Amino acid sequence: MKALVLAGGKGTRLRPLTHTSAKQLVPVANKPVLFYGLEAIRAAGITSVGIVVGDTGAEVREAVGDGSRFGLEVTYIPQDAPLGLAHCVLIARDFLGDEPFVMYLGDNFLIGGIADLVDAFGAAGHDAQILLTKVAEPQFYGVAELGPDGQILRLEEKPANPRSDLAIVGVYTFSPAIHEAVRSIEPSARGELEITDAIKWLIDHGYSVHSHFVSGYWKDTGRLQDMLECNRIVLEAIRPDIRGSVDGASEISGNVVVEAGASVEGSVIRGPAVIGAHTVIRDSYVGPYTSIGESCLIRDSEVEYAIVLRDSSITGISRLTYSLIGRNVEVTRAQGMPNACQLMVGDHSKVQVRA
Known part of the structure; x- marks a missing residue:
């Protein structure tokens, strides 16, 4: 089994940091978020990893290297533009071959690892297995609706009226059937090939798509509050x-x-x-x-x-x-008078001062 790690994207919610740095390399407890994912992949017994990189590819390459420090063999797959998660699968076809693989979004933070997911996928023989977790505000996530046996019946992306409280976590396992799916879908309204559309294609064409639930802690580290919360969780241990x-x-x-x-x-x-x-x-x-x-x-x-x-x-x-x-x-601290704040702040910054 191989792993496909997505380390491109713009990281707009963490600007201005991500104007000059990869969002996946922002540290939690002084270790980049991406490293936690690579360690989880190795702990699940996977050693062959493809990393999809974009504009910050040079920084990711410098940080990860050939992967040997993690016990991995890393292949870098350039993506010219952020054209969607399914597009990442499309351009990684040569690397993935006809092997099953786990797709891991590099800015996701998961405590508890992915070994359970990988083992369950291998034992069950599904064509796709999607990691899910319950959330308080499902309207801000991709949401799954399940059948009585845990099969995924339908997916919705950030629905106004969610059918469930089960959010899609950024870790997926796929059989080679996903390659036909990503070739068969059309770009969404935002011009991207959506992985949710590819999974829907699998469901509509009779493939086995099943759920698996997060056993530990999960957070998408796209916002300040998410980074600070992950930092807190790791420091507690x-x-x-x-x-x-x-x-x-x-x-x-x-x-x-x-x-x-x-x-x-x-x-x-x-x-x-x-x-x-x-x-x-x-x-x-x-x-x-x-x-x-x-x-x-x-x-x-x-x-x-x-x-x-x-x-x-x-x-x-x-x-x-x-x-x-x-x-x-x-x-x-500003010196002298007047007693005022002095700021030089870049684009997309957020500053709070107490008057």
Whole structure:
């Protein structure tokens, strides 16, 4: 069995970060979201992986390499434009051959892995098996309606009046029958070949399409709140690991990771939290559910429930929370008069200030 990982797309909901970076490489607990998916694929016993890449392909290639660090053999499949998930299957035909495969959306975060899904698919002999989970607001997702034996009867994409609360998770298993399906469908109104249309084609032509339910935690990491929630979930499971230096004037409580080369000076860190390699925390407070990337500086500041990417600095900020700070960012306190906020903010940014 092979795996097809989708790591293209624009990541519009995480702009401005995704203007210059792949959304699949935004870190959760200092590890890119994409890496969690690759590890889950390897844990399911799959080693041959095709990664579909788009405009940020060079960055993905640099991060993943040949896949050997994950125990994988990786083939990169360029997609000239984001023309839909079914289009990814279409252009991956040579790589996939006539083998069954799992398709994994690289910006999906799944705790609990996919081994159960892969094993169930292999044992049952279905032509497609779709991972589902119950959600509170199904109108924002692709939704499945099931028959009495778990077979999928129909799919709807973001329906105004959902027939169920079962959302389609971004992990699918397919037999080679899917190749005929993706060749047979037409682009949707938004000009893309939709995987839901290909699955509907399988259903309409009598193929066996079945459901499988998420056994752990799942989140589509397309929005700020989703990234912070995933960060929280992962940090809750970490164990204390102090490999950097912590001076006697500092206080560390709870589950905290201080990576090698990092230093904590005159500061309070309350876990769960991760401090990246070669980062300096000085005269500051780092609160729970915070991940600070490598080579950062936090000085005379308070940071809580946040993700800070590498090479960024936060200086003289009395309180920063519920935030995602990109790479090479400087956040500082304005000096002098008038007592006003000074901002240089890029396109598609979101800033909240307390007047």
